[in-house]
Amino acid sequence: MDLAVNMDAATMSPVALFLQADWVVKFVMLGLLLASIWTWAIIISFSYRLANMRKATRRFEREYERADDMDAFHRMRGDSDIAVARVFSAGVAEWRRSTKNRTVDREGTRERLATSMGAAVASEIDRLSDRLNILATVGSVAPFVGLFGTVWGIMRSFTAIAGEQNSSLAVVAPGIAEALFATAIGLFAAIPAVIAYNRFSHAINRTEARLNRFADGFHTTLSRQLEGGA
Template sequence: MDQLFVNTDAATLSPVALFLQADFVVKAVMIGLLLASIWTWAIIFAVSRKLKRVRKAGDSFERDFWKAEDIDAFHRMHGDSELPAAKVFVAGVAEWRRSTKGSTIDREGTRQRLGTAMGAAVAGEVDKLSERLNVLATIGSVAPFVGLFGTVWGIMRAFTAIAAEQNSSLAVVAPGIAEALFATAIGLFAAIPAVIAYNRFSHGIDRIEARLNRFADGFHSTLSHELEAA
């Protein structure tokens, strides 16, 4: 009989049982946190693949660019690319053509406009790469507090059960306390991967931004030499 009683208690404290016996408020918290966790992992996989593709394709693009002897021909071949480096390149070429189409060329003004155009392109591409990181940041910062709300609510429910039963034994208190702590655990389960992924992706995007700036500086230098020869 004692062994049967222990097994029954263990079954009632399983994750599924804790969810089923929770009231609607704690259930809503748990479901919301589980959905946030699923959303987090979907973003992690999507952003991870995207950054990997951008880094790999960017390496190939820059190698081909620095080997190219004709910028106009290279522009015709790669001008429609969606790569961040290609967007910076296209912005530079477009500003170059606008600034040098007249009979007289303002060399210093052209240099400044080239730097501004490519700098804006770099900022725009970084914004595109970072657009989903705010979701990870929000989940990472909010999920623990949502879980804590479920914990507080569950503990309040446990004390209500104690008052109703007029019994403070573990059998009365344990289910409410367990479901309360389970809500906190789910909140941490959603928050921890989100925080880790946010920090890792932020570092990766910073590296891509630095590389785009180096590419823009190199292209700017190339066009400056063209200005001197013009």
């Protein structure tokens, strides 16, 4: 009896648990493993993207503050592939459309500038947060998928008990182990996804606030030019 128990314990490694599982539990494990890999790929790529965007945004803002000529600065940095540059370009484009005529509607120009840059900010935030819904989905669904594998493994254990009319540990251990392993993989996929989703959502909110501050500052600068008769 002791030898049999020791032999069973030797087959409880993760690889062995996967290989001895039936096709339903294997499907659940593979799906959760792929979800975990996908989650970590998004986490790594999104972290790298946010870090680069913060660095580029700080550099753009410093150069903008030192610029004396808006048109020259727009020619130099207006085509930069960063969110703040696109917000800036949206403001410049609307400014040129609104002030190209001899008579300028100052209040209408201010409203159109605010609307144009606000829409640009919203578009950039939508683009930035495009993949966060994947993290939210994995974080909310993965535990239930793992629970399905758990239930299936326990059902298999009860079926083995009924088939062999034996409730010893050697009979029920494989099914229970598969069930718990499926639950563990589900949690391994869900926990990082939930943590990353919350952290990235906070970072995106801060990015949106920063873009709005830049848009408000640029709007103020253009409003002063309107008051000066530009």
